Amino acid sequence: MSTEPTPVALVTGGGAGIGAAISRRLGSDGFHVFVNDLDLERAQGVADEIVAGGGAASAVVADVSDSAAVDAMFDRVEAEVGPVTALVNNAGIGGNAAIRNVDDEYWTRVMSVDLDSVLYCSRRALSVMRESRHGSIVNIASRAWLGWWGQSAYAAAKAGVVGMTRALAVEMASRNIRVNAIAPGLIDTALLRNRSEEALQRLLVSVPMARLGSTEDIAAAAGFLLSDRARAITGQVLYVCGGKSVYAYPDWPDR
Amino acid sequence: MTTQLLTWPERLPESLDALYEKAAEQLGAQVTPLTGLEEVSTRRSGERDVLVAVIDAALVSGQTTPAEVVSALSILAHEPDLDLVAIVSDGYIGSDATDVGHSLAGAATISALRSMAVRKGTTCRANVVCVPEAMFGIASTQRGPLAHTVDVDDVVAAVTFLLGSSGTYLNGQVLFVDGGRHLFSSMTA
Numbered sequence: 001m002s003t004e005p006t007p008v009a010l011v012t013g014g015g016a017g018i019g020a021a022i023s024r025r026l027g028s029d030g031f032h033v034f035v036n037d038l039d040l041e042r043a044q045g046v047a048d049e050i051v052a053g054g055g056a057a058s059a060v061v062a063d064v065s066d067s068a069a070v071d072a073m074f075d076r077v078e079a080e081v082g083p084v085t086a087l088v089n090n091a092g093i094g095g096n097a098a099i100r101n102v103d104d105e106y107w108t109r110v111m112s113v114d115l116d117s118v119l120y121c122s123r124r125a126l127s128v129m130r131e132s133r134h135g136s137i138v139n140i141a142s143r144a145w146l147g148w149w150g151q152s153a154y155a156a157a158k159a160g161v162v163g164m165t166r167a168l169a170v171e172m173a174s175r176n177i178r179v180n181a182i183a184p185g186l187i188d189t190a191l192l193r194n195r196s197e198e199a200l201q202r203l204l205v206s207v208p209m210a211r212l213g214s215t216e217d218i219a220a221a222a223g224f225l226l227s228d229r230a231r232a233i234t235g236q237v238l239y240v241c242g243g244k245s246v247y248a249y250p251d252w253p254d255r
Numbered sequence: 256m257t258t259q260l261l262t263w264p265e266r267l268p269e270s271l272d273a274l275y276e277k278a279a280e281q282l283g284a285q286v287t288p289l290t291g292l293e294e295v296s297t298r299r300s301g302e303r304d305v306l307v308a309v310i311d312a313a314l315v316s317g318q319t320t321p322a323e324v325v326s327a328l329s330i331l332a333h334e335p336d337l338d339l340v341a342i343v344s345d346g347y348i349g350s351d352a353t354d355v356g357h358s359l360a361g362a363a364t365i366s367a368l369r370s371m372a373v374r375k376g377t378t379c380r381a382n383v384v385c386v387p388e389a390m391f392g393i394a395s396t397q398r399g400p401l402a403h404t405v406d407v408d409d410v411v412a413a414v415t416f417l418l419g420s421s422g423t424y425l426n427g428q429v430l431f432v433d434g435g436r437h438l439f440s441s442m443t444a
Contacts, residue, residue: 187426208373209426217423217425220421227410230413235431241426243376
């Protein structure tokens with residue numbers, strides 16, 4: 001029997017919001033966490049917090065929509081600590097654009113950050129995991145893939161993430177590698193807090209639990225899915241959305 | 256007073272032996288067995304109790320019928336301030352072995368819990384754990400792609416995840432603890 005490799009987690013877009021909460025959670029779960037972000041200061045801030053809390057973490061800057069940058073990032077992680085055993089594809093951009101405003105540039109940007117990045121990071125991580133027969137991936141999808149106003153590009157990218165999650169779950173299962181997705185609903189992040197209170201209340205009508213979720217709710221789900229406690233779970237798309245995914249919106253705008 | 260883990264039915268198949276005790280221990284709760292789901296309201300402690308109902312265990316033992324499951328679910332739908340997890344077999348997805356009436360009870364359970372999540376979302380959480388038919392002694396040739404055979408600890412982990420502090424924003428969801436079998440069905444994304 002070989003000894004268990006050091007658990008190493010890589011969280012893309014880990015410098016803020018959901019990614020930061022997942023990074024902190026995996027830090028307290030005993031992973032050496034590599035906090036990826038485009039912004040070194042933000043990533044370093046989260047890594048420092050984890051270290052201050054008694055965990056192990058490092059900041060790593062890379063544009064995950066660039067496959068060469070992704071490969072270089074993984075090379076660095078492997079050289080510094082060891083192969084990634086838990087990958088969280090969290091980096092992404094949101095945005096709200098009616099179809100008439102979805103120009104080629106916008107489409108390409110959304111697809112490359114939200115979907116290409118998942119391919120690049122998963123492909124690179126799995127090239128090692130498949131040999132060691134050890135590891136797990138969690139992709140942050142979105143409830144929005146089911147459909148929402150102004151989300152044609154974002155929903156298409158996140159539907160791509162769901163499809164890739166399920167296909168990789170099947171393809172990697174014989175190697176004992178699990179691939180799951182979390183589809184967050186409305187989560188209390190700076191992104192949502194930028195909206196007016198009135199707009200926020202109007203959005204909450206679509207949530208049976210009538211409140212926003214917290215970034216810790218998403219982090220707890222990621223921690224569970226990446227742990228051995230979820231060893232029988234693969235290909236799951238887990239909606240952490242306060243019941244929004246089972247509801248039909250009662251208050252239709254623009255009609 | 257301790258939180259109660261209300262459980263039904265009392266008898267579980269061997270594959271799920273000790274499910275209630277293990278889940279209660281991890282949740283810091285005390286097991287209170289129910290002889291029928293309609294007993295829920297009379298056995299509440301006044302604390303924030305939680306309920307685990309293993310629907311298919313009651314069906315395969317002949318303790319209840321699909322029709323009785325449906326009427327028990329409508330009683331549960333009126334129970335306030337109760338977080339619950341129903342455990343159903345994956346036969347409802349489409350099975351080469353599960354009795355049709357039995358599949359229907361699984362689908363009805365999921366449907367009922369989704370409606371509970373919508374109607375009582377501010378006070379209750381209702382989620383489902385879907386497990387392999389084989390756990391109830393149903394010999395299906397269908398299985399998930401993972402080599403691991405689902406065991407009681409996997410089910411305990413899912414139940415405690417959903418009922419504990421990790422699951423507080425999950426409502427109306429189905430967690431598939433099935434080695435990935437659900438993946439092959441269009442009913443499951």
